[in-house]
Amino acid sequence: MTGENFENREENKVDVIVVGGGPAGISCAITIARAGKNVVLIERGKFSGSKNVFGGAIYAQPTREIFPDFEKNAPLERKNVEHKYALLGEDDSTVVSYKNTKEDAVSYTVIRAKFDRWMAEEAKKEGVIIVEETVVRELIVENGFVVGVKTELEDYYCNIVVLADGVNSLLAKQIGLRGDINPEDVALSVKEVIKLDKEKINDRFHVTDDEGCVYTIFGGSMLGMLGLGFMYTNDNSVSIGLGITLNELVERKIKPYELLDKMKSHPTIAPLIKGGELLEYSAHLIPEGGYKKIPVLYGAGVMICGDAAMFVNNLHWEGTNLAMISGKLAGETAVIALGKQDYSEHSLARYQEVLEESFVMKDLRTYKDLMNVMHDRKDEFLGYYPKKINSFFKMFTSVNSVPKTELYWKFIKSIFKDRKFSVLIKDGISLMKLLWSILR
Numbered sequence: 001m002t003g004e005n006f007e008n009r010e011e012n013k014v015d016v017i018v019v020g021g022g023p024a025g026i027s028c029a030i031t032i033a034r035a036g037k038n039v040v041l042i043e044r045g046k047f048s049g050s051k052n053v054f055g056g057a058i059y060a061q062p063t064r065e066i067f068p069d070f071e072k073n074a075p076l077e078r079k080n081v082e083h084k085y086a087l088l089g090e091d092d093s094t095v096v097s098y099k100n101t102k103e104d105a106v107s108y109t110v111i112r113a114k115f116d117r118w119m120a121e122e123a124k125k126e127g128v129i130i131v132e133e134t135v136v137r138e139l140i141v142e143n144g145f146v147v148g149v150k151t152e153l154e155d156y157y158c159n160i161v162v163l164a165d166g167v168n169s170l171l172a173k174q175i176g177l178r179g180d181i182n183p184e185d186v187a188l189s190v191k192e193v194i195k196l197d198k199e200k201i202n203d204r205f206h207v208t209d210d211e212g213c214v215y216t217i218f219g220g221s222m223l224g225m226l227g228l229g230f231m232y233t234n235d236n237s238v239s240i241g242l243g244i245t246l247n248e249l250v251e252r253k254i255k256p257y258e259l260l261d262k263m264k265s266h267p268t269i270a271p272l273i274k275g276g277e278l279l280e281y282s283a284h285l286i287p288e289g290g291y292k293k294i295p296v297l298y299g300a301g302v303m304i305c306g307d308a309a310m311f312v313n314n315l316h317w318e319g320t321n322l323a324m325i326s327g328k329l330a331g332e333t334a335v336i337a338l339g340k341q342d343y344s345e346h347s348l349a350r351y352q353e354v355l356e357e358s359f360v361m362k363d364l365r366t367y368k369d370l371m372n373v374m375h376d377r378k379d380e381f382l383g384y385y386p387k388k389i390n391s392f393f394k395m396f397t398s399v400n401s402v403p404k405t406e407l408y409w410k411f412i413k414s415i416f417k418d419r420k421f422s423v424l425i426k427d428g429i430s431l432m433k434l435l436w437s438i439l440r
């Protein structure tokens, strides 16, 4: 059965309706418009990006796939040339850094309220009709096919609806493609934007005017918890935040902004943001379920992309790239289906097939066991061992007239005192299993 059997509702009918004007929705809609099909994108915010929160950096290569010249026109903050991985102890830290100023950009920091709005304007230029300040309340389903959307204003009809409505995706839930979100499968993230002079940013982060520095932060106030922090340099501000798995916050009765405050006062972080003025505070959920929690991705007349499909690679802070590419692939599938006038589940199954061949599914599959291992062994891998790495460097850098061999043995003995040999073997096996699941 194909959707062409449905009666025409010409006044309010288009080829495709995309719900959500984030990176996934805009990439999908622009792909469809470029193929000459008519597409309406419905966004609940005042404008695209007005409600969107991220770290954050957008990634150059996937963004170029949608907007080949974005580096000339888009509102970009800084080109990230340095990545620092900071392992915070209670008061000390070990920081590993990689810097490269010569290569082409891998990522740029952006402010989503500006960047998403820019993407939406580009989409309009290419023929996407954008309806803003409108919430899609419900999907219209007839004879098993999704055939349109209900908004607070009116109903709109189409051949295909693409859901790019972000992490909560109540619409995917309404038609049974997704269940309730499990608190283990999302992180609650809090973020502050702190105003700092350009010169101060350049001095403190050792960058020049257009260069940026990205921090990925482990431990500190999050020691032993399933959480990760971040810091990004913008033109005249620094974005700092962290995300903690929701069930962790509930179980431990902790407030995420208290963890953020503590992280900001850590001796490694505090000098970087000293004297800054708080510009903005926000909170948002991040899908963390990974490969095993990906919902059903398509049905008759419908596809899901971006965060709504749980497409986030949390270890790498990647989400916008998976959103853009999944949106593009959903858009291409819609164009093919429109050409055949076949909007059935069978026709839209192509979306899943091409996703499986792309880095989106391949990367999510690579880390499919990561969250399970981290949930089970967070005390060890996110608590004990990070502390031990810092205490190793404390020992290694100490000068106290104690012979070095004695210091080394004291350190080694402390490990066996803390953890039985059998427990160390168990930790080693867990780590090897995790590495094997990533590399095979």
Ligand SMILES: Cc1cc2nc3c(=O)[nH]c(=O)nc-3n(C[C@H](O)[C@H](O)[C@H](O)COP(=O)(O)OP(=O)(O)OC[C@H]3O[C@@H](n4cnc5c(N)ncnc54)[C@H](O)[C@@H]3O)c2cc1C
Pocket: 019, 020, 021, 022, 023, 024, 025, 042, 043, 044, 045, 048, 049, 051, 052, 053, 054, 055, 056, 057, 058, 059, 134, 135, 136, 137, 164, 165, 166, 167, 189, 190, 191, 241, 243, 284, 285, 286, 305, 306, 307, 308, 311, 312, 317, 318, 319, 320, 321, 323
């Ligand atoms: C704190 C934090 C830090 C992050 N850092 C990074 C980073 O540095 N780099 C990176 O690549 N990714 C990062 N991510 C992830 C990234 O932000 C997301 O993966 C990405 O935004 C997903 O894009 P999307 O288009 O699927 O969803 P969203 O960007 O969430 O867009 C969904 C859109 O749908 C609209 N909408 C929702 N429901 C409806 C409805 N019913 N009707 C109409 N409109 C609706 C919303 O208003 C929104 O505009 C971060 C996320 C968080 C929370």
